[in-house]
Amino acid sequence: MKILQYVHYVxxxxxxxxxxxGIVRLQNGENALxxxxxxxxxxxxxFFRRxxxxxxxxNSK
Incomplete structure (x- = not known):
């Protein structure tokens, strides 16, 4: 279960x-919203998951 500590970095x-x-789309003149x-x-x-x-x-300690 050690991998769950790093999932939020994904x-x-x-x-x-x-x-x-988004930046590439803006440079091409497309909608990047x-x-x-x-x-x-x-x-x-x-931030929510962290x-x-x-x-x-x-709480577990």
Missing amino acids: YLVMAVLFAYD LSFLFAAGAVFMF HFSNKIKS
């Missing part, structure tokens, strides 16, 4: 990928 990787996709929304959602999920994993870890 959301940061996804946020970087979606932000990169959805990519930036997904990037913001992934950042939110990172907060609750720390909370569960502190």
